[in-house]
Amino acid sequence: MSDVVNYVTDRNVGVITVDNPPVNALSQAVRQGLLDAIRVAASDKTEAVIIHCAGRTFIAGADIKEFGKPHAEPLLPDLLNEIEASEKIVVAALHGTALGGGFETALACHYRIALASAKVGLPEVKLGLLPGAGGTQRVPRLAGVEAGIDLMINGSPIPARSAAELGLVDRVVEDDLLGAARNYAAELLDRDAPVRRTSELPVADVDESVFAAASVAAGKRARGQTAPQRIIECVRNATSMPFAEGQSRERELFSESMQDPQSAALRHMFFAEREAAKIIGLERDTEIREVKSVGIIGGGTMGGGIAMSFANAGFSVTLVEINKEALTRGLSIIDRNYEGSVKRGKLSTDIAAECRGRIGGATDYAALADVDLVIEAVFEDPDLKKDIFAKLDKACKPGAILATNTSYQDVDAIAAATSRPQDVLGMHFFSPAHIMKLLEVVRADKTTDEVLATVMSLAKRIRKVAVVSGVCYGFIGNRMLEGYFREAQLCLVEGGTPESVDAAMFDWGMAMGPISVADLAGLDVGFKARQALPEAERGDPAANRVPDALVEMGRLGQKSGTGFYRYDAETRKRSPDAEVHEIIEREAAALGIERRSIAAQEIVNRLVFALVNEGIQILAEGIAQRPGDIDVVYVYGYGFPAWRGGPMHYADSIGLSTVLARIEEFRERFGEENWKPAPLLEKLVGEGRTLAAWAER
Numbered sequence: 001m002s003d004v005v006n007y008v009t010d011r012n013v014g015v016i017t018v019d020n021p022p023v024n025a026l027s028q029a030v031r032q033g034l035l036d037a038i039r040v041a042a043s044d045k046t047e048a049v050i051i052h053c054a055g056r057t058f059i060a061g062a063d064i065k066e067f068g069k070p071h072a073e074p075l076l077p078d079l080l081n082e083i084e085a086s087e088k089i090v091v092a093a094l095h096g097t098a099l100g101g102g103f104e105t106a107l108a109c110h111y112r113i114a115l116a117s118a119k120v121g122l123p124e125v126k127l128g129l130l131p132g133a134g135g136t137q138r139v140p141r142l143a144g145v146e147a148g149i150d151l152m153i154n155g156s157p158i159p160a161r162s163a164a165e166l167g168l169v170d171r172v173v174e175d176d177l178l179g180a181a182r183n184y185a186a187e188l189l190d191r192d193a194p195v196r197r198t199s200e201l202p203v204a205d206v207d208e209s210v211f212a213a214a215s216v217a218a219g220k221r222a223r224g225q226t227a228p229q230r231i232i233e234c235v236r237n238a239t240s241m242p243f244a245e246g247q248s249r250e251r252e253l254f255s256e257s258m259q260d261p262q263s264a265a266l267r268h269m270f271f272a273e274r275e276a277a278k279i280i281g282l283e284r285d286t287e288i289r290e291v292k293s294v295g296i297i298g299g300g301t302m303g304g305g306i307a308m309s310f311a312n313a314g315f316s317v318t319l320v321e322i323n324k325e326a327l328t329r330g331l332s333i334i335d336r337n338y339e340g341s342v343k344r345g346k347l348s349t350d351i352a353a354e355c356r357g358r359i360g361g362a363t364d365y366a367a368l369a370d371v372d373l374v375i376e377a378v379f380e381d382p383d384l385k386k387d388i389f390a391k392l393d394k395a396c397k398p399g400a401i402l403a404t405n406t407s408y409q410d411v412d413a414i415a416a417a418t419s420r421p422q423d424v425l426g427m428h429f430f431s432p433a434h435i436m437k438l439l440e441v442v443r444a445d446k447t448t449d450e451v452l453a454t455v456m457s458l459a460k461r462i463r464k465v466a467v468v469s470g471v472c473y474g475f476i477g478n479r480m481l482e483g484y485f486r487e488a489q490l491c492l493v494e495g496g497t498p499e500s501v502d503a504a505m506f507d508w509g510m511a512m513g514p515i516s517v518a519d520l521a522g523l524d525v526g527f528k529a530r531q532a533l534p535e536a537e538r539g540d541p542a543a544n545r546v547p548d549a550l551v552e553m554g555r556l557g558q559k560s561g562t563g564f565y566r567y568d569a570e571t572r573k574r575s576p577d578a579e580v581h582e583i584i585e586r587e588a589a590a591l592g593i594e595r596r597s598i599a600a601q602e603i604v605n606r607l608v609f610a611l612v613n614e615g616i617q618i619l620a621e622g623i624a625q626r627p628g629d630i631d632v633v634y635v636y637g638y639g640f641p642a643w644r645g646g647p648m649h650y651a652d653s654i655g656l657s658t659v660l661a662r663i664e665e666f667r668e669r670f671g672e673e674n675w676k677p678a679p680l681l682e683k684l685v686g687e688g689r690t691l692a693a694w695a696e697r
């Protein structure tokens with residue numbers, strides 16, 4: 001029938017098969033193929049039709065690559081309305097992930113059967129969109145208003161059985177989906193089941209307050225985002241308008257979302273995340289080493305979290321500490337973390353016990369003789385790290401990959417402490433490592449392609465989003481943070497307060513303000529890192545005055561109960577501290593700074609443009625492969641709002657000339673030391689190009 005949609009008849013049943021790898025996305029060809037097939041089925045001798053998919057999944061949604069291009073007929077909502085209007089029973093047979101427009105296709109069918117392993121969902125919200133092919137109108141008719149709003153605002157897929165409980169799926173089977181779908185169709189015909197059109201079902205009444213409550217909840221959960229509010233409006237329409245009117249309003253709001261810069265940013269993130277996994281210059285078929293067992297050196301918070309990440313993905317893990325006490329302490333932190341995961345409902349007791357059972361301990365490197373990968377996660381002491389790598393070189397088998405979790409140190413120097421620098425690289429996890437998604441993979445000078453490719457594929461197995469970084473102080477993320485934190489501290493002494501600086505960034509969309517982040521990380525961490533550097537490299541002294549003073553007073557941040565804020569011992573809730581305000585004023589006076597009122601916009605511009613400028617420099621130096629990689633680092637590792645697309649996409653979206661103009665203004669006001677535009681930024685503005693265009697070189 002077509003390359004991507006096939007139609008065959010089997011006695012009295014017509015079977016439509018979509019076959020558009022990799023995920024059966026609804027490209028124009030698929031939509032046309034489905035329309036042709038349903039029209040042929042309408043006029044042949046069959047009595048019922050099954051829609052199913054070849055390959056690994058049912059339709060995973062609209063083809064995101066077509067977004068932003070002119071609409072090509074047939075449009076999905078029209079196609080689905082025609083499927084629903086069929087006079088013959090249409091059964092959708094679901095496997096894999098039936099998502100977005102794919103699940104909407106299923107909802108337009110009259111009955112749905114699914115494999116128990118299938119998941120269904122409407123993830124459009126994650127792309128800054130709403131279900132635009134009748135989903136907002138059909139879901140409330142099947143699952144009710146509250147469950148419907150929840151499904152669409154949450155965006156995460158749910159298992160077939162949960163969908164069946166909600167009324168979104170009619171039958172769940174363990175295997176032989178197509179056989180079961182044929183039997184189901186036969187059964188429906190036998191019992192003269194009606195052509196059950198979802199659009200003709202009523203929507204259960206709900207109190208108006210449900211929508212207000214959902215709107216407030218979405219405002220909190222998805223702070224700053226527009227799509228959830230549009231979804232709620234659509235669902236409210238489903239309760240007050242006839243289907244056709246609700247659907248036409250859904251189309252208008254879908255178009256609005258598509259034009260919204262938030263959706264452009266989130267779609268950019270979707271592709272950036274997948275592109276980051278690809279290493280420029282590396283063959284797709286680069287051989288990778290088998291990794292089954294992992295050794296971790298250091299049982300602190302970081303080492304423990306890394307151990308859990310691997311154990312949770314089925315690897316056997318050996319945690320090595322310097323003595324029995326330290327090992328017991330390390331393993332007990334892991335125990336507590338697993339207990340926490342069970343309490344929060346993230347893992348069942350059985351699964352947690354199974355994962356915990358994969359982690360063993362040792363106090364001797366001899367225990368690492370046979371492991372395939374070792375990750376060193378001790379504190380940031382370069383000599384200690386080199387010493388450990390020299391020992392690992394002796395203890396580990398040939399071919400074992402040796403990785404350091406350092407946040408700042410020179411991975412080339414660490415590799416040089418071994419006789420096998422080709423097997424050494426950085427794996428920089430983010431705390432808490434069993435929860436945070438980001439992994440910076442630091443490619444050292446001599447790291448082989450095979451080792452790099454192995455670690456990138458491992459990252460996927462432990463469900464991390466990996467980004468490759470070259471070697472430099474702080475790699476991509478922490479190096480960019482330096483200017484961001486510097487400006488936060490300068491805004492403080494120039495007239496801000498911890499509260500005003502944090503509020504400016506939080507309201508702009510950051511997960512946490514920079515001052516709270518510093519308190520969470522521990523003020524002593526930055527302090528020690530500064531002390532380890534020659535004085536000339538410690539950064540702007542004006543930016544260090546207040547944090548240094550706090551550390552000297554024993555105010556180390558959350559862990560000591562006081563830092564820039566005061567923390568409740570039980571709840572960890574923070575409150576402002578007048579003493580800190582006094583310290584800030586005192587240090588400002590000592591620096592001869594006349595404090596002034598600083599607007600939130602100035603705070604945002606100074607912090608964000610410092611990030612952007614350094615990011616562009618990192619690109620120019622080839623430390624990051626592409627702008628999207630930096631965006632992935634910031635969204636997954638540093639709480640940058642995904643709906644702003646990461647710092648590089650954000651810079652492109654507001655225009656590089658605007659970014660340069662602000663940086664030049666700051667250079668005038670605050671001096672060249674801190675505000676030197678990246679030469680690549682100046683070049684691109686001169687050429688009228690974007691970072692995205694530059695990346696396509």
Ligand code: 3H9
Nearest residue numbers: 025060061062063064065076099100101123131132133274
């Ligand atoms: C929508 O449906 C709007 C409608 O409501 C209304 C319309 C009017 N399109 O993730 P993977 C590519 S909005 C195009 O690595 P996995 C992906 O880029 C859409 N391409 O695999 C990658 O390509 P490459 C709602 C897509 O097994 C390859 O497929 N749907 C699409 O880890 C493999 O992807 C969604 O938002 C797409 N829709 O996960 C679902 N999806 O190899 C988005 C994937 O060149 N997709 N690709 O890098 C997903 O969540 C995951 O891809 C999925 C598979 C779970 C399906």
